[in-house]
Amino acid sequence: MSRIKVLGIGSPYGDDQAGWKAAELLAQRAAIQSYAPDMLCIEIYDRPGMRLLDYWQGENIVYIIDAVVSGGAIGAIHRFQNMEIEEAQCIVSSHEMGVAQALQIGRALNQLPENIIFYGVEILQAAHGRDISSSVARAVCHLVARVEAEITRTLAGLI
Structure with a gap:
């Protein structure tokens, strides 16, 4: 059986907390709490950069939630999956090294999960x-x- 891992990433400052807050709220939902840890894992990381490769290692399905700065409307929600993440040039992480860059390196090293889903919340700035x-x-x-x-x-669908 595949496990889903959710990574809420960001920092403890201002709107850059969006990924953290989302992961915290998600973990509190009753439907989410009903799943065993071997089926669903939610973690929070402070500006992980290259460490993302370690955090998603061995996982099949990974959700990444982060704040993004692309010039869009504040609060807009973006969703990209797999190659779309790398191709979404309009999505710029609010961190020095973003998810797209970690994906490129992971692909080059053959260290990617089967399925990565990225959710970004548009912010003005970190x-x-x-x-x-x-x-x-x-x-x-x-x-x-x-x-x-x-x-x-x-x-x-996995059960």
Whole structure:
């Protein structure tokens, strides 16, 4: 049986917390809590960069949730899968080394999961404040509902 791993990535500052907040909220959902750890694992990482290769090693299905800066509307939710992530030139991580770059290196090293789904929440910039903005917080709630539904459908198909 395949396990799903969710990686909430970002930093503890401002809207860059979007990936963390989404992972935290997702882990609190009753439907998500009903799955055993060998079926679903949710983890949070601070600006992982190349360490993503280690975090997704051996996994079949990986969801990555992060804040992105592409010039889109604040709070917009982006979804890309597998090669679309690398091809989405408009998506720029709010970190020095983004998911797309880690994917390129993982592909070159033959160290990619079968299926990677990237969800990004559009932010204005990676701020240094403590609080997440209300528009990004609302978007995170919508994103969590989408990811929960998608994971539930996927796991139902795996059982």
